[in-house]
Structure formats: C-alpha cells, structure tokens
Amino acid sequence: MPLGLRTIHGQITAIIVLALLIVVTGGPVLERWVRDYEGLDIEQVAERAQAIGELLAAATPGERAIILHAAQRSGWNSTLQPVALSEQFTTTSSKETFWDRAIDWLFPPDNLVPPLGGWRTFLDDNRVVAFRVDDATMLVTPISSDSFLWDNFAVRGSYYLIALITLIFLLSAFAIWAITLPLRRISRAAANADISTHAEVFEERGSVEIVALARALNGMRNRIATMVESRTRMLRGISHDLRTPLTRLRLRAERLPEGPTRDTMLSDIKHLDTLLSESLGYLRDNHNQEAVERTDIASTLQTICNEFSDVGFDVTYRGANRLITNCKPLAITRAVTNLCDNATKFGNSVIVELRENAGTVTIDVIDDGPGIPEPDRTRVLEPFFKIDTARGGANAGFGLGLSIVAEIAQAHGGRLEFLDRQPNGLIARLSFPIH
Numbered sequence: 001m002p003l004g005l006r007t008i009h010g011q012i013t014a015i016i017v018l019a020l021l022i023v024v025t026g027g028p029v030l031e032r033w034v035r036d037y038e039g040l041d042i043e044q045v046a047e048r049a050q051a052i053g054e055l056l057a058a059a060t061p062g063e064r065a066i067i068l069h070a071a072q073r074s075g076w077n078s079t080l081q082p083v084a085l086s087e088q089f090t091t092t093s094s095k096e097t098f099w100d101r102a103i104d105w106l107f108p109p110d111n112l113v114p115p116l117g118g119w120r121t122f123l124d125d126n127r128v129v130a131f132r133v134d135d136a137t138m139l140v141t142p143i144s145s146d147s148f149l150w151d152n153f154a155v156r157g158s159y160y161l162i163a164l165i166t167l168i169f170l171l172s173a174f175a176i177w178a179i180t181l182p183l184r185r186i187s188r189a190a191a192n193a194d195i196s197t198h199a200e201v202f203e204e205r206g207s208v209e210i211v212a213l214a215r216a217l218n219g220m221r222n223r224i225a226t227m228v229e230s231r232t233r234m235l236r237g238i239s240h241d242l243r244t245p246l247t248r249l250r251l252r253a254e255r256l257p258e259g260p261t262r263d264t265m266l267s268d269i270k271h272l273d274t275l276l277s278e279s280l281g282y283l284r285d286n287h288n289q290e291a292v293e294r295t296d297i298a299s300t301l302q303t304i305c306n307e308f309s310d311v312g313f314d315v316t317y318r319g320a321n322r323l324i325t326n327c328k329p330l331a332i333t334r335a336v337t338n339l340c341d342n343a344t345k346f347g348n349s350v351i352v353e354l355r356e357n358a359g360t361v362t363i364d365v366i367d368d369g370p371g372i373p374e375p376d377r378t379r380v381l382e383p384f385f386k387i388d389t390a391r392g393g394a395n396a397g398f399g400l401g402l403s404i405v406a407e408i409a410q411a412h413g414g415r416l417e418f419l420d421r422q423p424n425g426l427i428a429r430l431s432f433p434i435h
Contacts, residue, residue, distance in 0.1 A: 019167050023166060056080070081140045095125055116132055128141060178207055182206040313350065335405040336430070338404060361414075363431070367421075371420060371426040409432060414433065
C-alpha cells in the first residue's frame, strides 16, 4: 500500500474521491430513472410553454385558435390572456406549505430564460407559467404545484441523495475499520496489560497513526517495566543487606542480661525481621512468573480451610466439590490464604464460599469481625496502609497482604472488593473470569 494511503488523512481523501466518482457516475443514472418514473418538472413545463408561445407569436389569429386547441387536446390547459392580467401575479400563495417553499428555494430552476413574472408566479392562488406572445397577449399555463415541486425535488435531489448515502456508508465503514476497531483492540490490550512479561502488549498494525500510537504505548510500557524492575531490584538488595546487621543485633541482644531492655530490643528486632520478610515476599512477585495451569479451585480452597482448621481456627468451606478452571494455583492459594489470615485475626468464625456464575469464579471470605469502614476500602489495597482503629491492634500486620491479593486478582483479569456482612463482619470477594 502506498505510504499516503497508510495514513488516516490519505484514507479519508481517498474515500472522498471515491464518493465523488460514485456520485458522478451514479447520479445521472438515478436522475434518468427518476425522470422516467415521475412527471414533468417546472423547467420542462416552461420549455414547452415557451415553444407554444413562440408558435403563437408567429401565427395569425385563426392559426392561434388551432394551435391552442391542439395543445389543449394534448393535455396542456394553456390559454391566451391579456398582458394586463400580469399585474395580478403574486409570488406567494396561501396553498403553499413551508416544505413547498423550502424545496423551491433549495432547488431553483436552471433555465436561463425565466417566464413572465419569474419562476414563482401565482394567479388566483394557482401557480402558473406565463410567456409573452405579443405586446397585448400572453400565454398562461397553469401547473400543479404538488406535482412539479416533488418531481423537481426527486430529480434535482438525486445527486444529493446518492452523495449523502455514499459518504455516510463509506465514512462509517472507514471509521469502524480504521479507527474504532484498532482503538478497541488497544483498549482491550491496555486493560489486560501485564508489565511483568516481555511480550508485546499492543499490536502494531493498521494505519500509520494507529501503529505510531501502539508503538508509543509499547515503549511507555517497556519504560515502566524497566523502572519498576530497577526499583524492585534496589529494594530487594536493601532488604537483603539489612538482614546481616539485623542478625548481629539479635545475637548481641541475646547476650545481654535478662531484663526489660533485652526483651524490648529482641521484640523490636523481631518486628523488623518480620517486616523485612513480608517486604521481600511482596517484592518477589512470584505470582506474575507462575504459569497458568488447569486447576480444581474447589479442592484448593478445601485444602486451605483444612490447614487453618488443623491449627485451631474456625474456618469452614461452602461451595461446589469440584470446579475446574485455568489459573495460577500457587497465586490463588496465596491470595485466599492472605484473606483467611486477615479474617482469623479479626474474627472468630470464617466461611470460605465458592460460586460460579455466568463464566465468573467468585470466592467469598466471610468473617464476623469489625469490618472495614467504607472510606478505607480502596486505601487498604495500597502497600503498607493499615487501619489501626478498626482492624488494628496487636494482630496488625504491615499492610501488604491485601495488596498482594489485589495484584493476584488483577493478574487473573478479576478484582478484589469488600462488602458488609449483616449483622456484622466483612465479606472479602475475589472474582475472576473462567478461562
């Protein structure tokens, strides 16, 4: 394809040229068909009336009667009237409608020789075409306004009609093919983009502008991925480097004599060690590298519930005995485990419920704890954000568990949301489509 036609500007220009060619070739065909189907328009009536008037002008009084009689026998209700009657001509009529005047204004006759009184001539509220025969006489031919107006509109409007239909069809097809579909493809790719992989996110095909947009988005995605990877690598290095001096601090604190100072130092060191472990777990981002497998979600959830029950927590499973779907099994296990861990920290009884509806897997982790306030339900998904008043206290973590769950849900094309449980408690809902 030539470079000019690969741009949207070139394609629109080509469509306009094509539309003009269709109008030029198809317009006359449609006009001839309309003329054959419809009656005479005002120009044809005027031409014939003018021809009769010229014959009458050259005829003797006796011949005029013969010519008029022959014309009337042919269906022409033409009469000879005194020229003085032209003073009663008007340019409007009470019988005319708005549409009649609009059509007459939009499609004026092309004949260069207008009739006596002009093209819009009315006598006794009836439209007529008049031509002077001699100084004292004129030929008056009444015409049907309804017939000629709509015939003229159909004939003259054929070009406009075919041009309008052609442009609408071609531009609509072009907009769908060259703009709408590529933009939808880019939108879907952006919604499902995963910066953890090195695959091309946006397909670079289409017009020059669409290809440039896709290439720019792919470049932006690569820059973001590189930036995130660099910062993650830096944070991993810092976390690992802190482990060594932290271990030395713990060894030195353990050699201190028994007392409040030693206990406080060991408690703080344990707190820092736990924070580093959770941060490293969050930064490892293993769920993004895990391959998708065919997994029995129901069996996975039952195993998680049994593990919590074995250590003394009241966690029960409710749902199907078998539900097969494609997912990342370790990532789903980690997500549900984090939700159950949060639920057991702040509630006494936990229910893990599994449902499948309309191609979507829904996992509800339901507890009877204090819940999460409505304004904080978005912020709890941010790393290191904690709600000390509602779900804090001694059991509070470091605010990374729900962030990991949200990322796993997003990696599966789903989402994590929080709902109120009546009369009290929280429903943490993890949902993603079945593949």
